[in-house]
Amino acid sequence: MTDLAVDEEPSGRFGVVIVGAGSGTRLGGVDKAFMLLGRRALIGHSVDAFESVNEVDEIVLVVGAHRVADARRLVSARHWRKVVAVVAGGVTRQESVIAGISALGECEWIAIHDAARPLVTGEIIRSGLASARSHGAAVAAIPVRDTIKRRLGETALIEGTVDRTGLWAAQTPQVFRASVLSEAYQRVGDRASEYTDDAGIVEASGFPVAIFPGSIGNLKVTLQDDLAFATALLRARGTGRVSRARELACPSLRVGTGYDIHRLDVGRTFILGGVVIPHATGFVGHSDGDVLAHAIIDALLGAAGLGDIGTHFPPQDEAFRGANSMELLRRAVQLAAAKNLSPHQVDATVICENPRLAKHIPEMRRIVASCLGIEFEAVNIKAKTNEGLDAVGEGRAVAVHALVTLRS
Numbered sequence: 001m002t003d004l005a006v007d008e009e010p011s012g013r014f015g016v017v018i019v020g021a022g023s024g025t026r027l028g029g030v031d032k033a034f035m036l037l038g039r040r041a042l043i044g045h046s047v048d049a050f051e052s053v054n055e056v057d058e059i060v061l062v063v064g065a066h067r068v069a070d071a072r073r074l075v076s077a078r079h080w081r082k083v084v085a086v087v088a089g090g091v092t093r094q095e096s097v098i099a100g101i102s103a104l105g106e107c108e109w110i111a112i113h114d115a116a117r118p119l120v121t122g123e124i125i126r127s128g129l130a131s132a133r134s135h136g137a138a139v140a141a142i143p144v145r146d147t148i149k150r151r152l153g154e155t156a157l158i159e160g161t162v163d164r165t166g167l168w169a170a171q172t173p174q175v176f177r178a179s180v181l182s183e184a185y186q187r188v189g190d191r192a193s194e195y196t197d198d199a200g201i202v203e204a205s206g207f208p209v210a211i212f213p214g215s216i217g218n219l220k221v222t223l224q225d226d227l228a229f230a231t232a233l234l235r236a237r238g239t240g241r242v243s244r245a246r247e248l249a250c251p252s253l254r255v256g257t258g259y260d261i262h263r264l265d266v267g268r269t270f271i272l273g274g275v276v277i278p279h280a281t282g283f284v285g286h287s288d289g290d291v292l293a294h295a296i297i298d299a300l301l302g303a304a305g306l307g308d309i310g311t312h313f314p315p316q317d318e319a320f321r322g323a324n325s326m327e328l329l330r331r332a333v334q335l336a337a338a339k340n341l342s343p344h345q346v347d348a349t350v351i352c353e354n355p356r357l358a359k360h361i362p363e364m365r366r367i368v369a370s371c372l373g374i375e376f377e378a379v380n381i382k383a384k385t386n387e388g389l390d391a392v393g394e395g396r397a398v399a400v401h402a403l404v405t406l407r408s
Contacts, residue, residue: 013058013108014055014057014108014111015057015104015109016050016056016059016111016112017059017060017101018043018060019093019097019113020034020046020063020064020089020115020116021062021063021089021093021096033063033115033116034375034377036375036377036378037221037231038231041074042116042118043074043118044074044078045118045119046115046117046120047061048078049121049122049125050082050111050113051082051083053126056082058107059082059083059084060083060084060085060100060104061085062086062088062089062096062097062100063087063115064089065088068086068087068088069370070373071086072086073371074374074375078342079342085104087099087102087103092192094185094193094195094201097112097198098185101178101182107178109175109177110176110181111129112175112176113173113174116220116222117172117219117221118230119217121217124140124173124213124214127140127213128140128173128175128212131210132175136176136180136208137176137177137180137199137209138174138209139171139172139197139199139209140171140172140173140211141168141212141213142169142213142216143169144167147161147164148162169214170199171214171218172197174198174199180207183205183207184202184205187204188201188204219233254407254408255406256299256302256403256404256406257298257299257302257403257404258294258299258302258402258404259399260291260295260298261392261397261398262283262294263283264281264283264395264396264398265284266281268282269282270282270355271288271290271325272291272292272357272398273363273365273381274325274326274368275360275363275367277355277357277360283398286315286320287322287323287324287328288323290325290326291398292348293325293326293328293329293368294309294325296348297313297328297329299346299402299403299404300333300336300406303404303406304336304406306339326371329371329372333371342406343404343405343406344378344407345374345378345380345404345405346372346378348382349401350381350398351386351398351401352385353385353386354395356383361381361383365380368381
């Protein structure tokens with residue numbers, strides 16, 4: 001086993017890699033990192049925990065390539081000052097970890113944490129750093145409490161009972177001296193994917209790894225039941241009661257409503273929520289005519305007390321002729337951010353006779369969520385008809401009502 005020099009005094013920068021690039025296979029392909037737990041995405045809970053620990057100097061987020069832009073907007077919206085980079089993950093967890101480590105600055109200590117463990121605490125994080133400083137490498141773990149049975153092949157029969165003495169269930173964060181982790185990955189090379197966690201790679205390379213106390217509450221969300229359990233734990237911690245009391249004493253949510261209507265004409269583009277939809281007619285407007293985006297912008301500006309869309313993007317200004325309305329939405333978010341307000345939730349109703357919108361709504365939600373820097377699940381879009389009444393019902397126009405909440 002390789003000997004390690006350890007610090008007698010705490011020193012060196014502490015970097016964190018939060019990995020959330022998994023496919024979520026056991027959750028039906030759902031992107032786990034962005035699933036909502038309470039009002040925040042799983043990855044948001046993890047980042048908040050590490051942001052609150054004074055010893056943490058910088059954080060890198062590793063997400064799926066298709067969610068990099070979404071994660072970056074979350075960083076901006078949440079004002080996470082310690083997040084120094086958001087990078088795309090690889091095919092394997094180990095490739096994702098390497099991508100995250102490469103994006104860190106000069107750190108002597110590195111923690112690897114799964115975004116799917118949203119209830120990690122500051123106490124666990126600090127304990128991990130202290131243990132790593134004493135031993136060079138350390139992993140959060142809890143003792144195995146249940147009786148463990150080994151199944152006979154693929155049958156329903158039990159082959160035997162496993163002696164659980166000395167068995168611990170590993171968790172994250174796992175904290176390492178940066179040089180140790182780097183050397184371990186070099187030693188295992190292409191065999192890295194054979195190991196299920198980074199501690200396993202370090203162990204296989206001959207370095208000692210210590211255990212420090214994790215927590216039952218520091219669970220990993222892998223199945224739907226885990227999410228329900230995590231929700232219950234979050235409530236048990238009193239988060240909901242504290243937040244509610246705080247809201248009653250000093251409201252942190254602001255609500256705005258928006259409405260817009262655009263005529264339809266031939267030779268125009270039918271674009272709604274950033275999605276171009278094939279249709280015989282399209283929107284008449286100074287910009288691209290995206291009536292859904294315009295209603296959301298008005299609602300957002302209203303919640304921020306910043307007037308309306310015409311105030312900031314006047315139709316007589318040639319600079320906005322043919323403008324991409326989703327870019328205007330991003331600029332509206334920036335205007336709200338200047339008042340320390342960030343998007344929290346959107347609910348919109350599109351009143352449209354034709355074309356049918358149901359199959360396009362998921363992509364609209366994704367684009368709007370990306371522009372606002374919030375989770376997909378925090379954007380709701382409904383489509384209704386006007387039963388043949390007035391210009392909308394006759395297919396000569398499309399109208400949208402929107403409600404936006406901002407938080408300070």
